[in-house]
Amino acid sequence: MNTPAEYYQRDPDRHPPALTPGYKTSVARSPRLAPISLEQSVSEITGPTFGHADIGPLDHDLIRNYAKTGDPIGERIIVHGRVLDENARPVPNTLVEIWQANAGGRYRHVNDRYLAPIDPNFGGCGRTLTDADGYYFFRTVKPGAYPWRNRINNWRPAHIHVSVFGASFSQRLITQLYFEGDPLIPLCPIVQTIPDPTAVEALIARLDLNASVPLDSIAYRFDIVLRGRRSTLFENRLEGN
Numbered sequence: 001m002n003t004p005a006e007y008y009q010r011d012p013d014r015h016p017p018a019l020t021p022g023y024k025t026s027v028a029r030s031p032r033l034a035p036i037s038l039e040q041s042v043s044e045i046t047g048p049t050f051g052h053a054d055i056g057p058l059d060h061d062l063i064r065n066y067a068k069t070g071d072p073i074g075e076r077i078i079v080h081g082r083v084l085d086e087n088a089r090p091v092p093n094t095l096v097e098i099w100q101a102n103a104g105g106r107y108r109h110v111n112d113r114y115l116a117p118i119d120p121n122f123g124g125c126g127r128t129l130t131d132a133d134g135y136y137f138f139r140t141v142k143p144g145a146y147p148w149r150n151r152i153n154n155w156r157p158a159h160i161h162v163s164v165f166g167a168s169f170s171q172r173l174i175t176q177l178y179f180e181g182d183p184l185i186p187l188c189p190i191v192q193t194i195p196d197p198t199a200v201e202a203l204i205a206r207l208d209l210n211a212s213v214p215l216d217s218i219a220y221r222f223d224i225v226l227r228g229r230r231s232t233l234f235e236n237r238l239e240g241n
């Protein structure tokens with residue numbers, strides 16, 4: 001008899017395998033042995049929780065939260081959407097964090113040696129809490145593409161890194177969003193590791209002119225779907241779920 005579990009189990013057909021030689025870094029990082037699934041304890045199915053007191057008034061506004069002498073350089077954009085579980089229910093009061101390169105394609109990081117200049121008015125990091133409907137909103141500049149040492153002439157598409165804590169540690173998600181119409185998306189070796197084309201589509205933020213601010217910012221919508229409650233244990237073996 002199947003026993004209800006806390007969350008849907010992940011679909012391995014939608015996630016890239018650990019070893020994908022076309023993405024060279026995965027060769028060194030991939031495990032040599034198959035991972036083992038463990039029973040979820042209270043630690044994995046509860047918390048963390050965050051309050052509005054933890055968020056500053058400009059944390060969601062990357063155009064202003066690091067600026068010192070003026071606005072950052074680049075195309076001003078809005079990234080917004082909802083955080084949902086697999087049953088399309090909103091995930092309220094959850095922490096959403098983003099980090100990204102500047103408009104020239106360079107991160108404010110000591111190890112980034114790309115020749116594009118650092119923008120003195122752009123830090124590249126932001127965070128916010130979803131509201132009661134799971135809605136979140138960021139203002140930022142569109143990040144630039146940049147080269148990386150995978151093959152001779154590989155370029156990362158414009159992208160923003162996203163971290164969502166969800167309702168528990170079991171729902172913690174770290175991913176990347178891309179932008180509709182970017183010709184580098186299908187050429188990226190990291191994107192190519194994803195076996196399911198619909199999963200790739202789910203990583204692309206869509207142009208949303210209805211949410212754009214005339215003469216100011218273009219908007220992109222990016223809804224985030226986390227694991228939902230309901231699943232059953234696989235063949236009554238905890239290690240199979």
